[in-house]
Amino acid sequence: MRKNKARSIVIKCFALLLVFGTAFQTMVYKATAQDATTPYPASPYPKMAPVEQYLMDRSAEITLARSAAPESISRDATVLVLGRQGYETAVQGKNNFVCFVGRAWGAAFDWDEFWNPKVKAADCLNPEAARSILPIVYLRARMVMAGRPKPEIVSTVKAAFENKQLPDLEDGAMDYMMSKSSYLTDQGGHNLPHVMFYTRVKDGKDWGSGAAASPVMSAPYWFFSPQDESQLKGLPPILVFLVAAPNWSDGTPAGQHNE
Amino acid sequence: MWKMKVFTNTIKNLALMIVLVLMYQAEAQDAATTYAKMAPVDQYLMADRDAEIALARSAAPESISRDAEILILGRHGFETAVHGKNGFVCIVGRGWSSAADPDFWNPKVRVPMCVNGAAARTYLLRITKITDLALAGRTLAQVNDAMADAVKKKELPPMEPGAMCYMMGKQGFGGDSAPHWPAHLMFFFSDTDLAAWGANLTGSPVVGIADPSEHLTQFVIATQKWSDGTDVSPSLPTHVHQ
Numbered sequence: 001m002r003k004n005k006a007r008s009i010v011i012k013c014f015a016l017l018l019v020f021g022t023a024f025q026t027m028v029y030k031a032t033a034q035d036a037t038t039p040y041p042a043s044p045y046p047k048m049a050p051v052e053q054y055l056m057d058r059s060a061e062i063t064l065a066r067s068a069a070p071e072s073i074s075r076d077a078t079v080l081v082l083g084r085q086g087y088e089t090a091v092q093g094k095n096n097f098v099c100f101v102g103r104a105w106g107a108a109f110d111w112d113e114f115w116n117p118k119v120k121a122a123d124c125l126n127p128e129a130a131r132s133i134l135p136i137v138y139l140r141a142r143m144v145m146a147g148r149p150k151p152e153i154v155s156t157v158k159a160a161f162e163n164k165q166l167p168d169l170e171d172g173a174m175d176y177m178m179s180k181s182s183y184l185t186d187q188g189g190h191n192l193p194h195v196m197f198y199t200r201v202k203d204g205k206d207w208g209s210g211a212a213a214s215p216v217m218s219a220p221y222w223f224f225s226p227q228d229e230s231q232l233k234g235l236p237p238i239l240v241f242l243v244a245a246p247n248w249s250d251g252t253p254a255g256q257h258n259e
Numbered sequence: 260m261w262k263m264k265v266f267t268n269t270i271k272n273l274a275l276m277i278v279l280v281l282m283y284q285a286e287a288q289d290a291a292t293t294y295a296k297m298a299p300v301d302q303y304l305m306a307d308r309d310a311e312i313a314l315a316r317s318a319a320p321e322s323i324s325r326d327a328e329i330l331i332l333g334r335h336g337f338e339t340a341v342h343g344k345n346g347f348v349c350i351v352g353r354g355w356s357s358a359a360d361p362d363f364w365n366p367k368v369r370v371p372m373c374v375n376g377a378a379a380r381t382y383l384l385r386i387t388k389i390t391d392l393a394l395a396g397r398t399l400a401q402v403n404d405a406m407a408d409a410v411k412k413k414e415l416p417p418m419e420p421g422a423m424c425y426m427m428g429k430q431g432f433g434g435d436s437a438p439h440w441p442a443h444l445m446f447f448f449s450d451t452d453l454a455a456w457g458a459n460l461t462g463s464p465v466v467g468i469a470d471p472s473e474h475l476t477q478f479v480i481a482t483q484k485w486s487d488g489t490d491v492s493p494s495l496p497t498h499v500h501q
Binding site for chain 2: 069070071072073095096097124126127128171172174176178195197199200201205206207208211212213214215216243244245246247249250251254
C-alpha cells in the first residue's frame with residue numbers, strides 16, 4: 001500500500017514535469033538526452049516558421065502578456081509586443097515590471113521546440129529581471145525576426161556579453177508565469193501556473209531541485225544539454241528555478257482551465 | 260460553485276498571509292501577554308532526541324532532509340546531532356526565533372525548517388544567535404536590540420544570494436498566535452523592496468515580510484504538498500502536537 005502510494009506520487013511528479021513551461025520542457029528534454037538508451041528525438045520544428053506565425057493581434061498580445069501576473073501587478077506594468085523588428089513597447093508602465101509574450105526561440109537554444117510557433121508564454125518580469133534578462137530577450141528577438149540563424153544568434157549574444165553590452169544578472173530576478181491562456185509546450189497540458197527565479201546558483205541541488213517530492217525544479221537558461229564546454233563559453237551561467245503557483249493569475253485554482 | 264472555489268482559494272492565500280505576517284511581523288504587537296517570562300529550560304527541550312531529529316527532517320521532502328545536517332537544541336544552544344552531506348541544515352525552531360512575539364517564551368513552539376547551504380551560512384546564524392540569547396535569559400527587547408546591533412556591526416553576514424529554506428512539515432506548532440503553518444518555501448534577502456517581487460498584492464502567490472531592524476527581507480511561497488508528498492488540504496491543517 002505504501003509502495004503504491006509512493007509510486008503514485010512519482011507518477012504525479014512526472015506528469016507535473018510534462019506540463020510545466022518552457023524551461024520545464026527543457027528539463028524533460030535533458031532527462032531524455034541523458035538516458036543513453038534513448039536517442040535524441042528528432043525535432044518536430046527543425047527550422048523557423050514563417051514570421052507571421054510568431055506574430056499576434058496587438059491587443060490580444062497585450063491582454064495575454066498582462067495575464068502572466070495577477071492584475072494587481074500587471075495593470076501597472078510595461079507591456080511589450082512582438083513586431084517585425086523585435087519586441088517594442090506597447091504600454092509604458094510605472095511599477096518597473098515588464099510583461100510580454102515569450103516565444104519558443106526565447107528558451108534554451110537546444111530545445112526541440114525552439115521554432116514551435118504555437119508557443120506563446122506570457123511572462124511578467126520583476127524589475128531585477130527586467131533590467132538583466134530583458135536585454136537578452138530584446139537581442140534574441142531582434143535577431144530571430146531578422147531571420148538570423150541560431151548559431152549566429154548564439155555568437156552575437158556571447159559577443160554582447162564579452163563587450164559588456166549585456167548586463168550581469170541581478171540578484172532577486174524573478175518572473176510570473178501564471179497565465180491561464182499561455183501555451184508553453186506541445187507536451188502534457190501545455191501550461192501550468194508558476195513563478196521562476198533567475199539565479200547564478202551553480203547546482204540545482206543547492207535548492208533541492210530535482211529531489212523526489214521537491215516542489216522546486218530547475219533548468220539551465222542557455223543550453224539544456226550542451227554538446228561541450230565551448231558551447232557555453234562566453235555565456236554567464238544562469239540557472240532558472242521554478243515553483244508551481246496554486247492559482248492562475250485570475251485567482252482560479254491551478255487545476256481549473258477554461259481554455 | 261465556481262465562485263465559491265475562487266473564494267476559498269482567496270481565503271487560503273489570505274490565511275497564509277495572515278499566519279505568516281503574524282509570525283514574522285509581530286514586533287509591533289504587545290509582546291508576551293501570555294508567556295511573560297522564560298519557562299524552565301527543560302520545557303524548551305525535547306526529551307526524545309530521535310523525535311527532534313525526525314521533526315527537524317520533516318521540514319523538507321525526505322530526498323533532501325535525509326542527507327542534511329541536523330541540529331537539536333541543548334541547554335546552551337543548538338548542537339549538531341547528525342552530520343550532513345548535501346549542504347542543507349534542518350532544525351526545530353523555538354518561540355524566540357520562529358513565532359510571533361506573544362509566543363516568544365511559549366515552550367510549546369516547534370517549527371521545523373531545512374535551510375539550504377546559502378541560508379545556513381547566513382540566515383541560520385541569526386536563528387542560532389537568537390537562541391543563544393534567549394537561553395541566556397535575554398528578554399525580547401534585549402534580543403531585538405542585540406540582533407540589530409550585531410547586524411549593524413557586521414557580526415552577522417548579509418543574506419547570501421540564493422538563500423532559501425523549506426518549511427513543509429505537517430507537524431510543527433507555531434504558537435498560540437498562529438498554531439498552524441501552511442507548507443511553504445522561504446527566500447531570504449537583505450533589504451529588498453517587497454514590491455520588487457509583487458509581494459502581498461491581491462492575487463500574488465508571494466508573501467513578503469520586511470524586518471528593517473535586521474535588514475532582512477523574506478519572501479514566502481506556499482507549496483501544494485507537505486514534505487511527505489500528501490496534498491495540502493484547502494483548509495489549514497489540523498495541528499499534531501508532539
